[in-house]
Amino acid sequence: MKNKLVYILTFFGLCLIVTACKKKDYLIGGDLHDPRVNMTTYDFLKSKPLFDTLTRLIDKAGMKEEINGNTTFFAPTDYSVAELLIRRTRIIQRKYNNENLKYTLDSLPVPELRDSLRSHLFTGAIxxxxxxxxxxxxxxxSNEDYSILLIETTAYTGTVTTKPQYLYLVRLRNGLDPKPLPDNYPDADKDIQELTQTSGIITTNGILHVLNNRHKFYW
Incomplete structure (x- = not known):
């Protein structure tokens, strides 16, 4: 009975939030927010614990001013960076047969780091x-082609009058995937779709979107 009551309250809470939304507002963690922040993109990231490691990487790459240019940045979270270090740690442990080895932020080559950060960075406001x-x-x-688009979801059918649209960053591999996708289409050529968990933050210099925590940093 208790679980049922919690479900009912959550359901009605969601209805109220969705009803209250305006076109220029966005949701974070169920709360309504004005999309404009009186900070640069870098300073906004620096102010949030979710990006502590990311801002360290931006500093390491010497890209603070580049991030703060007339740009749109799809920010990976610290979860994505941590997963990269785990993957690389496993690789070097297998390579050298030594489980005590650790791949750290200091291990990341700066040129490679810059290329990866720039693969999330675009000129102008998107x-x-x-x-x-x-x-x-x-x-x-990073001079690579990406598709950026909205994809409708039916997850909230019945609680909203129009279908919500999620923002996706799509890394193209050998051009856009054909539609419909053939059954024998090579996996190596399939585009990589990444959902943004927060979109449309307007900073004093550009636009910031936040990728989902499962995003594979370095793609």
Missing amino acids: NRENLSLENKVFKSK
Whole structure:
């Protein structure tokens, strides 16, 4: 009975939140927020514990001013960075047959780090109003092609009058995937879709989107 009551209260709480939303607002953790922050992209990231490690990497790469340019940044969270270090630790432990070896932030080569950060960085403002349900290709600062688009979800059917649209960053591999995707299409050529968990934060210099915690940093 207790679990049922919690479910009912959560359901009605969600209904109230969705009803209250305006086009220019966004949701974080169930709370309504104004998308404008009176900080640069770097300073906003620096102010949030979720990006402690990311800002250390930006400093290591010497890219603070680049992040604070006229840019759109798809920020990976510290969870993504931690998972990268775990993957690399496993590789060197197997390579040298030594389980005591650890791959750390200091182990990351700076040129490689810059390339990865720039693969998440785009010139100009790319926000929801610039996008649609169709693929739109953008060139990242690492000179790679990405599609950025909105994808509708039916997860909240019955509680909202229009389908919510999630923002995705898609890394293209050998061009856009054909639609429909053939059964024998090579895995190595399949595009990588990454959901943003928060989108449309407007900083004093650009736009910030936050990728989901499972995003594979370094792709």
